[in-house]
Amino acid sequence: MKILVTGGAGFIGANFVFYMLDAHPDYDIVCLDALTYAGNMETLEPVMDNPKFRFVKGDVADREAVFKLFEEEKFDIVVNFAAESHVDRSIEDPGIFLRTNILGTQVLMDACNEYGVERFHQVGTDEVYGDLPLDRPDLFFTEDMPITASSPYSASKAAADLLVMAYHRTFGLPVTISRCSNNYGPYQFPEKLIPLMIANALADKELPVYGTGENVRDWLYVEDHCRAIDLIIHKGKVGEVYNIGGHNEKSNLEVVKIILQQVGKPESLITFVGDRKGHDLRYAIDPTKIHNELGWLPTTMFADGIRQTIDWYLENESWWKNIISGEYQQYYEKMYSNR
Ligand code: NAD
Numbered sequence: 001m002k003i004l005v006t007g008g009a010g011f012i013g014a015n016f017v018f019y020m021l022d023a024h025p026d027y028d029i030v031c032l033d034a035l036t037y038a039g040n041m042e043t044l045e046p047v048m049d050n051p052k053f054r055f056v057k058g059d060v061a062d063r064e065a066v067f068k069l070f071e072e073e074k075f076d077i078v079v080n081f082a083a084e085s086h087v088d089r090s091i092e093d094p095g096i097f098l099r100t101n102i103l104g105t106q107v108l109m110d111a112c113n114e115y116g117v118e119r120f121h122q123v124g125t126d127e128v129y130g131d132l133p134l135d136r137p138d139l140f141f142t143e144d145m146p147i148t149a150s151s152p153y154s155a156s157k158a159a160a161d162l163l164v165m166a167y168h169r170t171f172g173l174p175v176t177i178s179r180c181s182n183n184y185g186p187y188q189f190p191e192k193l194i195p196l197m198i199a200n201a202l203a204d205k206e207l208p209v210y211g212t213g214e215n216v217r218d219w220l221y222v223e224d225h226c227r228a229i230d231l232i233i234h235k236g237k238v239g240e241v242y243n244i245g246g247h248n249e250k251s252n253l254e255v256v257k258i259i260l261q262q263v264g265k266p267e268s269l270i271t272f273v274g275d276r277k278g279h280d281l282r283y284a285i286d287p288t289k290i291h292n293e294l295g296w297l298p299t300t301m302f303a304d305g306i307r308q309t310i311d312w313y314l315e316n317e318s319w320w321k322n323i324i325s326g327e328y329q330q331y332y333e334k335m336y337s338n339r
């Protein structure tokens with residue numbers, strides 16, 4: 001089996017590469033990644049010498065390069081993680097989100113049609129369901145809910161999902177889509193809530209909580225996400241969407257307080273800042289389908305996962321300090337000063 005993993009130098013893609021090399025040592029894994037600000041070769045360092053792994057630097061929206069790679073490698077399965085993934089950046093500059101997330105997906109699927117694959121798997125997000133009200137804890141996202149979107153990021157992911165389904169119906173491309181809730185774990189870029197708060201807390205810097213901090217996210221440890229995708233690409237039904245989430249809802253304020261408590265820093269570091277434009281209130285996944293059809297359940301509970309994650313950031317300071325010492329400084333200044 002030969003699998004193309006796009007976006008494998010990013011957070012979830014890299015964790016998926018590690019997971020697959022471990023779970024299927026006989027598989028060949030090729031990673032295609034453009035190494036944007038979010039891609040990091042240091043992350044892939046541990047597998048660069050593995051003969052079952054190949055890294056290719058390239059853009060998923062570059063048709064010529066993608067077709068050449070498919071011609072060379074003859075993939076059995078394609079798992080598309082490559083994306084611009086940060087909501088706040090999409091509010092600043094939507095254009096690149098449309099190019100990578102929509103046109104990049106189209107180019108990959110055109111290559112799949114041309115060269116043939118057993119499966120094209122699109123790594124989607126629960127953000128395509130919009131949001132749920134805070135006062136209706138009985139409501140959850142199910143796969144049959146209509147697609148809607150609040151940010152340019154979620155609109156681009158929703159458009160990609162629609163295109164994936166259209167390629168299935170029109171061209172018979174064997175597709176699956178997964179829609180996962182918020183991931184956390186090792187190697188997450190420190191622009192996202194959990195690693196940003198860990199890094200700031202360790203440096204005794206203010207922890208910028210948007211709005212009132214009441215917004216709720218449904219947190220899943222990244223390895224549980226990787227295992228779900230492995231199940232879907234092998235056992236999932238073609239043409240189907242699978243939601244992935246583990247009923248682990250927490251308000252942002254709760255998450256930030258847990259981090260502060262675990263690193264032994266005071267809550268006085270919490271600073272309420274201006275809200276995100278169009279800020280989604282609550283995400284909550286109903287994972288019944290993937291549980292009933294594929295037997296998936298999360299294995300890492302939040303109390304363990306957040307401890308492991310904090311320990312990882314403590315033990316791998318050079319990984320994230322290299323990131324935050326570079327152009328990240330300008331990003332942080334632009335997004336957070338006078339907010
Ligand atoms: P990330 O930002 O950490 O990584 C994205 C990777 O894609 C980077 O390595 C980057 O270099 C690469 N990339 C960007 N543009 C590219 C292009 N044009 N060609 C090739 N590579 C390109 O993102 P992540 O958090 O790991 O998310 C991965 C996927 O999972 C995304 O599709 C995202 O929408 C989805 N997702 C993320 C979460 C989450 O909580 N992080 C939850 C559900 C779904």
Ligand code: DAU
Nearest residue numbers: 085086087125126127181182191192193208209210215252
């Ligand atoms: O739900 C899945 C999505 O989860 C993925 O599709 C996205 O790629 C991923 O980035 C994530 O999106 P969110 O916008 O939910 O994640 P983020 O870490 O940016 O923010 C989580 C919550 O924390 C959100 O309510 C905004 C808030 N927040 C975030 C940052 C960075 C703050 O209060 N302060 C911050 O500094």
